Amino acid sequence: MILRVLNFAVIGMLVLAAAYVYRIKFDSTVQAERLAKIRSEVRRERDTIASLHAEWGRLDNPARIEALAKRFLPLKPIQPTQFDSLDQLPERPPQLVKPDSPDPIASMIETLEEPAATTGSIDATKPVTEPAPPPADESAAATDGLPAVKSGRLDR
Amino acid sequence: MTAVAQIVSVQMPETWRRRFIRSLLYGGDVDRAAKARARVGLAILAFVVVYSVIAIRLVMFAMVSDGRAVHRVVGGDAVATARPDILDRNGEVLATDVRVPSLYAEPRRLIDVDEAVELLTADLPDLDATELRERLSSKRGFVWLKRDISPEQRREIYRQGLPGIGFLPENKRDYPNGPEVSHLIGHVNIDNQGIAGMEKWLDGHGLAALHMAGLATDRLQNPVQLAVDLRVQHALRDELVAARTKFKALAAAGVVLDVRTGEVIAMVSEPDYDPNNPREALDPSRINRLTTGVYEMGSTFKAFTIAMALDSGRFTLKSSFDAHGPMHVGRFLIHDFEPENRMLTIPEIFTYSSNIGAARTALAMGVDAHKAFLKKLGQLDRLRTELPESAEPIVPKHWGDLNTITIAFGHGLSVAPLQALMGVAALLNGGVLIPPTFLRRTPEEALAVGKRVIKPETSEMMRYLMRLNVEKGTARKADVPGYYIGGKTGTADKVINGHYSKSSVLTDFMAVLPADKPRYLLLVMLDDPKVLPETHGFKTSGWNAVPVGGAVVARIAPLLGVRPRMDLPDAEHLILASLKESR
Numbered sequence: 215m216i217l218r219v220l221n222f223a224v225i226g227m228l229v230l231a232a233a234y235v236y237r238i239k240f241d242s243t244v245q246a247e248r249l250a251k252i253r254s255e256v257r258r259e260r261d262t263i264a265s266l267h268a269e270w271g272r273l274d275n276p277a278r279i280e281a282l283a284k285r286f287l288p289l290k291p292i293q294p295t296q297f298d299s300l301d302q303l304p305e306r307p308p309q310l311v312k313p314d315s316p317d318p319i320a321s322m323i324e325t326l327e328e329p330a331a332t333t334g335s336i337d338a339t340k341p342v343t344e345p346a347p348p349p350a351d352e353s354a355a356a357t358d359g360l361p362a363v364k365s366g367r368l369d370r
Numbered sequence: 371m372t373a374v375a376q377i378v379s380v381q382m383p384e385t386w387r388r389r390f391i392r393s394l395l396y397g398g399d400v401d402r403a404a405k406a407r408a409r410v411g412l413a414i415l416a417f418v419v420v421y422s423v424i425a426i427r428l429v430m431f432a433m434v435s436d437g438r439a440v441h442r443v444v445g446g447d448a449v450a451t452a453r454p455d456i457l458d459r460n461g462e463v464l465a466t467d468v469r470v471p472s473l474y475a476e477p478r479r480l481i482d483v484d485e486a487v488e489l490l491t492a493d494l495p496d497l498d499a500t501e502l503r504e505r506l507s508s509k510r511g512f513v514w515l516k517r518d519i520s521p522e523q524r525r526e527i528y529r530q531g532l533p534g535i536g537f538l539p540e541n542k543r544d545y546p547n548g549p550e551v552s553h554l555i556g557h558v559n560i561d562n563q564g565i566a567g568m569e570k571w572l573d574g575h576g577l578a579a580l581h582m583a584g585l586a587t588d589r590l591q592n593p594v595q596l597a598v599d600l601r602v603q604h605a606l607r608d609e610l611v612a613a614r615t616k617f618k619a620l621a622a623a624g625v626v627l628d629v630r631t632g633e634v635i636a637m638v639s640e641p642d643y644d645p646n647n648p649r650e651a652l653d654p655s656r657i658n659r660l661t662t663g664v665y666e667m668g669s670t671f672k673a674f675t676i677a678m679a680l681d682s683g684r685f686t687l688k689s690s691f692d693a694h695g696p697m698h699v700g701r702f703l704i705h706d707f708e709p710e711n712r713m714l715t716i717p718e719i720f721t722y723s724s725n726i727g728a729a730r731t732a733l734a735m736g737v738d739a740h741k742a743f744l745k746k747l748g749q750l751d752r753l754r755t756e757l758p759e760s761a762e763p764i765v766p767k768h769w770g771d772l773n774t775i776t777i778a779f780g781h782g783l784s785v786a787p788l789q790a791l792m793g794v795a796a797l798l799n800g801g802v803l804i805p806p807t808f809l810r811r812t813p814e815e816a817l818a819v820g821k822r823v824i825k826p827e828t829s830e831m832m833r834y835l836m837r838l839n840v841e842k843g844t845a846r847k848a849d850v851p852g853y854y855i856g857g858k859t860g861t862a863d864k865v866i867n868g869h870y871s872k873s874s875v876l877t878d879f880m881a882v883l884p885a886d887k888p889r890y891l892l893l894v895m896l897d898d899p900k901v902l903p904e905t906h907g908f909k910t911s912g913w914n915a916v917p918v919g920g921a922v923v924a925r926i927a928p929l930l931g932v933r934p935r936m937d938l939p940d941a942e943h944l945i946l947a948s949l950k951e952s953r
Contacts, residue, residue, distance in 0.1 A: 239432060261468070261469040261539075264466055264468055264469070265468045265469070267463050267466055268466050268468050268546050270463070270546075271462065271463040271464075271466070271547060272547075274462065274546075275546065275547050275550065275604075276550075276600060276604035277547075277604055277608070280604070280608070291924070291925060292928045293924075294850065294852030294853060294924070294927075294934035295851075295852070295934075295936070297852075297928075297934045299933070
């Protein structure tokens with residue numbers, strides 16, 4: 215009796231093991247197929263990259279760029295006189311505007327545009343929601359001093 | 371089971387017929403039961419063996435992946451193998467592999483040869499019908515029909531569905547820059563094997579062995595970086611093409627050499643060819659004149675003569691030589707191009723480019739010293755670089771006084787221009803002879819392979835002379851303000867049919883930049899430039915090669931990162947003064 219139970223148990227285990235092995239084998243086949251597919255994709259991608267590299271090389275060829283630049287750009291070859299060294303640069307002008315304060319010129323323009331914004335069909339009684347103009351001394355200094363210098367723009 | 375057999379044998383009473391047969395087969399007194407047991411054992415053993423063989427095979431099948439992994443062997447060894455990419459010093463692609471389909475046939479699998487020939491020639495008109503038929507009728511397993519076909523052709527042939535005709539993607543070498551770097555990188559044959567230039571060098575350095583082992587089939591190889599700078603190469607080539615057209619010269623050639631490392635930054639030999647179409651390279655007028663040709667370099671050789679005199683310590687910049695002309699040597703007369711007919715100091719000999727002065731300088735040093743000095747500077751031996759093409763210099767067999775006199779001003783000794791450039795670089799870089807290379811090299815590596823040939827002070831004096839020649843001498847037209855160029859011109863009568871030609875010359879110009887702290891040496895060479903109205907009837911180097919050299923310097927100096935410096939003092943004050951200080 216015990217022997218028979220053992221027999222059946224062994225047969226059952228055998229069937230289970232076979233099923234399990236089959237599943238592993240099947241999975242591995244699927245994986246192997248995926249791997250082969252990815253490999254061939256990688257190879258194809260590499261080939262495409264190589265031909266694009268070649269294409270880029272052809273487009274980036276100095277002779278071609280030069281011909282295009284001569285046709286479409288007003289640029290000329292650099293003359294030695296156009297070079298200068300960094301120590302020849304003029305002194306950096308004193309910083310008139312603090313780095314994190316709003317741009318004085320921009321806010322000045324915004325205040326100038328205010329009346330223009332109220333013309334037309336817009337209701338004149340609508341409250342104006344423009345930002346407050348910056349302190350007067352800063353904007354004044356910026357306008358009569360060096361108008362082109364904005365805060366922090368000369369930083370390298 | 372044996373038990374059952376026993377029982378059966380006991381229980382079943384034997385009939386007489388059975389007994390008779392048994393006695394016939396086994397004899398009368400044999401124990402059948404024991405025999406049966408042995409037989410059953412044998413059967414068990416046989417089954418065990420058979421089943422274990424099956425089990426082992428199963429395990430083997432499971433372990434080794436199935437038949438798909440086995441590669442196609444057909445034509446596998448005939449497929450052109452992959453090569454590493456070639457990059458310039460900034461990483462621009464000079465040569466790369468692209469995949470193109472190639473058409474092949476397996477004649478044994480072909481059903482109707484006539485039909486195949488007809489259909490294929492319809493799609494590929496440049497295919498020779500008789501040759502195609504011959505190939506398809508052969509009994510070989512694999513034949514190439516056409517390499518490198520277009521995708522459209524591939525589609526058309528595919529659509530015809532011929533059995534035994536197939537396509538294989540192959541690696542094909544592609545040179546995106548066309549003729550720009552032709553002589554330098556060379557080219558490959560139809561099987562992607564290098565046959566010229568750096569491509570051949572690549573094959574000689576391990577790639578061929580990889581091919582043999584069949585390992586170089588995928589693009590998994592590291593790219594090879596060359597010393598050449600594509601932008602400089604283009605600028606040089608552009609100027610040389612323009613110069614060749616302008617002066618109607620047979621050929622124009624140029625090199626840019628880094629004097630501290632020996633790296634060749636650019637090398638052009640016009641006319642050149644497109645490596646994508648290697649058939650052009652067979653034309654003998656398209657040889658690489660810089661390494662494959664040997665030329666008498668003319669007055670640039672005076673740099674060697676003067677350097678030899680200064681380096682010996684017997685002469686200084688103040689020494690002077692008699693330059694009354696013409697000079698009689700045996701049956702020959704030596705003239706100066708612009709005769710001064712007086713005593714000339716060494717700087718004057720150099721800047722007036724006096725043949726007589728150079729000849730007397732060399733004679734004063736003696737034949738043996740002259741020969742030894744040129745040997746030391748590598749002018750008498752074949753120069754070997756990575757390029758497979760090289761030429762042996764033509765050295766006179768019996769080197770007498772007359773040879774020394776002519777070689778002193780650059781006639782009678784033919785060298786490869788790259789070789790002469792290497793020698794001049796050694797005169798200017800502080801006195802170290804560094805063999806030129808087409809691969810990247812650091813100054814430290816260059817010092818390791820270089821060898822000292824002249825004293826640093828002599829090198830300093832040569833820098834002064836080169837600069838002086840641009841300020842006051844024959845190379846005035848090359849003075850681009852800001853770059854402090856130094857240079858030496860050379861004009862040599864060409865040897866035609868063994869005689870010096872009266873009408874055609876070879877002009878060259880070597881420019882160093884900047885002259886006080888040399889970084890780069892430029893060579894411009896024109897073969898047989900013609901007289902133009904604006905050259906006032908002259909065709910010496912100063913009227914053609916020198917202005918071209920100036921134009922090249924103005925274009926390449928910003929690319930090479932040489933900073934222009936304005937208002938520098940003249941050579942007398944800048945270079946000579948530093949020389950005196952160091953003493």
